[in-house]
Amino acid sequence: MEEKMDPEMSVTTLDPIDRMLDAAESGKSLIKNRNILHFTYIPNVIHHRDSEQEKVTQSLLPILKQSRPSNLLVYGKPGTGKTLVVRKVLSKIQERVEKSNFPIKLIYANSKDETTLYGLLVSLGRQLNLSEKELPSTGLAISEVFKRLLKNIEDEKINAIFVVDEIDYLAQLVSKTGKDILYQLTRANERIKSGSLTLVGISNDLTFKETLDPRVISSLGEEEVVFTNYSVEQLNKILEERIREAFLDDSIEESALNLCAAMAGREHGDARRAIDLLRVAGEMAEREQAKKVTEKHIREASQKIEENKEITALKSYPLHEKLLIIAVMKANGASTGEIYSAYKDLCKIIRQKELTQRRVTQMLSEIEMSGIITGRIVHQGIHGRTKKFKLTIPTDMVKQTFSDDLSLEDII
Template identity: 45%
Template sequence: MSDIDNIFDRAASGKSLVKKREALTIDYVPEKLPFRDEEATALAQMLAPVFKSTRPSNLLLFGKPGTGKTAVVKTVVDRLKKKSGEAGIEVTVPIINAKLANSAYKILFEIAEELGLNREEKKVHFTGLSMGEATGRILQFIEKKRMHVILIIDEIDSLVDKNGDDVLYSFTRANERMVKGGFISLIGISNSLTFKDKLDPRVRSSLSEEETVFNPYKVEQLRQILAERVKIAFNDGAITTAAINLCAAMAGREHGDARQAITLLRVAAELAERERATKVEEKHVRAAQEKNEKDNNVIVIQNATTHTKFVILAITKSKNGNTGEVYETYSALCRQAEQEPLTQRRVTQIISELDQLGLVSTDVVSQGRYGRSQKIKVTVPLATVKDALKDDPMFSEIID
């Protein structure tokens, strides 16, 4: 235990570089959102009809991760609640993250919780109701109480990918049924610019009455965002300008993702503090980037479907890496785990999806007069794959 005690002793006695650590988390929303005034103004204008007790249009916000969509929505909603309260107008704004909720029914349950419906007799139980009954109880409650509801579904594309658009159809058509009063408007936040293409045309037309696109931040914008965040989060002189610039350059080069840049800052600070450095330097940012890339790959593999995990494992065990051999290895692993293998066509689709995620590479190799063959290999270290699968009981026995 002496090693553990030494770690804690060093942490307790070492100089802290960070004065407000929560300012380096992805959930932190600063008072000022640089470079998003235009989007925030547009959103406020779209929500303004609530002050006349009129339903605002449904709205879709698009943009890659880390472009400020959720932060802008939360900032504008906070102002809306404050101003509507001062005006004596009651507005209810449930904010649901579809990715965290993980299922359409869980989303309905959380909406019911936020609305206060689950304090009533005809509540939405955690399980046991049909989707139609749960949705009906929510809409009846809104109508009965004549509530003004602005429902925000973050990562709405995750809901549609996993469960289809039936829930969205019900909510976008709900106001036609509310003859006694009340309304519900829907704001969907999506990381996918092609999200609308997956929707039924009837849902698409109702859901996207208004649209706003959040463009990725440029490197110079990220640098200024980080400089502002550093003032809030770090002690004076605790980070070099070069380290800030490198964080902005790395995040801007890839996706223009402010969350990624801030996460990079946080991890770099943690690494610097562990080695008891006097300030965060470029070397700490580079080490943080390397660590984040490994951690991200572990998370993606851990959250993959069971058969996607089998495919990844099959590729690591394949000697030649061609499609046929990978499928044979995959099928053998499935049988070993008493699982029914998917078709070869579906496995090929999974490999293509993994290629897009950057977890595998698929190169076409010439075999002379025998034609050409696809060579598949995992692009992440085997240790990362094993680390991601070790706690899954289905794989713990077969990863070696």
Template identity: 80%
Template structure:
């Protein structure tokens, strides 16, 4: 009986690979030419140009849906500026952080501080008040006479952290120059949410969005051109069937104009074709890759939920289409079953609204005449997906 591991390794060694450079299919890859974004590149460059003239640029907000090239363009412009300022004696510090990757305000500020050059002793990883951490960042900028540009990607998540903690670091960032005597601080915010400013303190809005640039969605034809460019660099010739390429462009362009999703879909389809030792990526590989990516996205999202949100989802699963009150009653029983203290009904109602924003559940208001109105929720994903994802969680095994 042959060893399945050896069989796979033998096939990989002897079979031919159709992907010649996987790095080009990674979301962090910055191509030499960014297609269909000439105007946006010009606008971002013009906004940050004052730094080359030894002046502070205006704060900049860059909007657009996921996969529209926002981060790509900003990073490319910053790298070009960095190349030029390294030849001058004007102290510039370009700093990038993604607020979605930091779960706390403290962690985000420490990430910015480390890039400014503050070590663990100067800025501990925990234990200080937020105001003290921020003061140390400004002191560093002041003492080194730095002209800092803080690029905060997915800044809408920072706005959420601010709302949860009440520590309005966005206000502090936009007012930082009033506290600096030497050096300056410019904020570049990148957001997937066109409406996130509506949730901000009015004092922040005017100073944060001194300049704004909106990135529109790519259309199907533009996504196809972007894919063709990546295929040329990353795959061996003639390894992607034309119908497969058209389907990837149609799936990504037709739904949301997301070039990053299109490139991810191309990569996963290519990897499936390789595993099956196929000479070409076909429509079947693309369909299989699309289904796999959708399942992975849902699973990853569910696993990231805190325990009480998982309990709420199980409560909804057990009585799909239930009202808030019925869900809360079921949730309380589940808390007893796993030995956890229950949260208040008011907090659970808030959490239901938060989960609804993720798209995993949907709610609708039901009018009950003289009894007022209630909201009923149901899952938008299958019960099997929830069971499959939560069965590895030891605290939930007995209730799913």
């Protein structure tokens, strides 16, 4: 005799959407506050950064005494708390200046969020309340944009602190445009009769100053604060605090917490990566409707984050960088000259004018910095040295990611 199934039961037990919605409605969740696991969250207590908080605060204190602070440069590897500390200090200063009549503007921009130097300066201008009419989004010379920013500061008698995160990326934009904007930013007060401008640069690259003009170095690094890497023990403490605030009690196995701290500690003591791992692992455990986050979830989260990071990087490249990556893929382990030859062939197929070999060599170095490709110097005896490149990611990932780009469909 055939057993009849209750139609309502079949929907709730078999339909994957209803099953997940039922679980959400019944409160089967491990994470109680996802915002705490986001990189923009500023905790009340920043662990293991008391000294750095004191130094940044000390550097910016003059603004509370109605005088201009020195330009400040903050260094450290990614995930060492640089942006967190600077933003917390700024928010504390903001609370206090709102009670005074001294006109202060605290402005934040990330160089990587803008594809051009022009865009970065316009972003700063918008935060100074300059309208589209006063500062158009396109069409002016860089020098004119900068002049209008300074005029606004002077006319409004504003004491501005420009915080430029990932300023090392801005240095790359500067070299491409040939404009000495960093020097102008650091010496802006010489052109302002009233008000002031202080530059706070945050850099992931401890060596980026070496590429700058000595004049910029002396004026940009009037004061410096270096953030050291977190140890595994420190990461463990940071994660414990986030878990207590973000997750339900007893939702994470201790071994999973230890693994998460160890994996992030192995990669330069990166707290942001540790918190990302925790968040993604928690989401994976919830989807499985698991009772706890385990080591397995941490390992799976690590793999997923790496894949997502690489795919995002591949999608963000302009056309000629994509062509270069394809050239490296097709001529894996080839020299710079061989890759340039393969790149020119690809340009002919899709009817693009090729760039110069000098520019292509520069682009290869920039792509190498992202970790998508890797290069090694090979000595060739009397023929000197050459650099050979190869992909660090699966070729299928490149093909699949670039397959959406119609201009590349004839060569993928």
